């Protein structure tokens with residue numbers, strides 16, 4: 549007999565199955581156990597919209613455990629204060645908010661258009677590497693404007709370091725062990741920081757701080773004053789990777805859907821016909837005229853949220869959806885199952901972009917949407933991500949019909965380890981006549 553109020557558990561052996569196929573076990577847990585279930589003692593899964601939102605919003609009961617991919621480098625200047633962290637966060641948010649993104653659509657669109665222009669049509673190509681490269685150019689440019697070319701090669705190396713670091717391994721080393729992957733990460737972080745520091749100093753000494761995210765971080769705030777240089781350089785490696793890593797996972801899913809749903813792709817192409825021939829002339833007004841494309845991006849993110857499982861802790865005993873959550877346990881929030889809940893979305897397994905539009909074709913907000921998280925740690929870059937992905941989708945569909953390679957080989961493998969990904973995705977682009 550379990551304790552009273554204990555969330556239901558899947559039968560013995562499910563934890564082993566989890567390491568083989570996490571999506572399948574997440575679905576089974578939600579189907580067989582309900583809105584909150586237990587994967588093993590002390591590991592709970594919030595599987596439905598209500599509990600997922602509650603965990604993400606109740607930041608004090610369910611804090612996010614800081615696991616920075618690029619922890620601050622060790623220096624004599626000491627750890628960042630919470631005030632510095634708040635200042636850095638507020639400055640980033642100013643640079644990344646929807647209004648700021650809307651003002652810079654003309655800088656984003658040429659980068660996504662270049663990806664489309666460079667796609668080698670008529671052959672099966674592995675498409676995630678060029679997508680990632682293009683979105684890295686867009687993201688790094690968004691953060692650093694004219695200083696982007698200097699930093700881009702270092703950003704690419706940060707990405708390599710991250711890939712090596714998160715590769716599944718048989719051993720989980722304590723955080724303080726300097727494994728080869730961690731030493732490589734630190735070297736790349738130092739190289740990025742060394743390239744960034746002269747840019748920070750030059751901008752500060754010239755007084756030309758810049759109208760980009762770095763510029764926002766260099767501006768003194770009336771509340772916190774000037775952010776120390778170390779706080780700026782420590783925070784930027786992680787954000788730099790964030791501008792293109794998850795967006796390129798999302799782009800993989802979107803391109804796959806353009807290939808699998810040609811009618812939806814035709815509808816995107818029809819909308820995209822009104823984009824200006826010169827991508828640099830694209831504005832937020834053009835983006836507003838792509839409601840179906842935006843709905844398609846949202847629908848792909850609903851069905852395949854790249855961040856499909858978010859981790860929180862419960863430091864104290866608490867309640868969730870009527871269940872007791874033990875102190876010291878882990879709570880996994882699963883947007884993937886929450887998005888496939890028939891109480892939230894009709895025919896939840898169907899790809900149906902129109903669900904995000906009202907009868908007049910305008911955007912609506914039906915049902916829960918947690919692909920960008922919510923609450924105190926919700927995604928800082930959601931507006932930038934939506935702009936990049938909408939433009940990439942529209943420009944691709946305007947130029948090409950996409951298809952999966954013929955034959956028995958699947959076009960990709962679904963991997964879940966560090967986000968939901970179409971690993972190895974191969975597609976063919978044929979020019980639209």
Ligand code: HEM
Nearest residue numbers: 790791794795798855858919920921925926927928929933
């Ligand atoms: C399709 C693209 C993206 C998706 C699906 C996505 C998803 C998410 C999700 C689900 C979270 C919450 C994580 C949690 O609660 O544990 C998050 C956090 C975050 N995202 Fe994104 N993201 C995307 C693009 C971006 C971009 C372009 C940036 C650019 C800066 C960005 C920056 C961040 C940051 C800094 C956080 C951490 C917020 C915090 O911990 O307070 N993301 N993202």
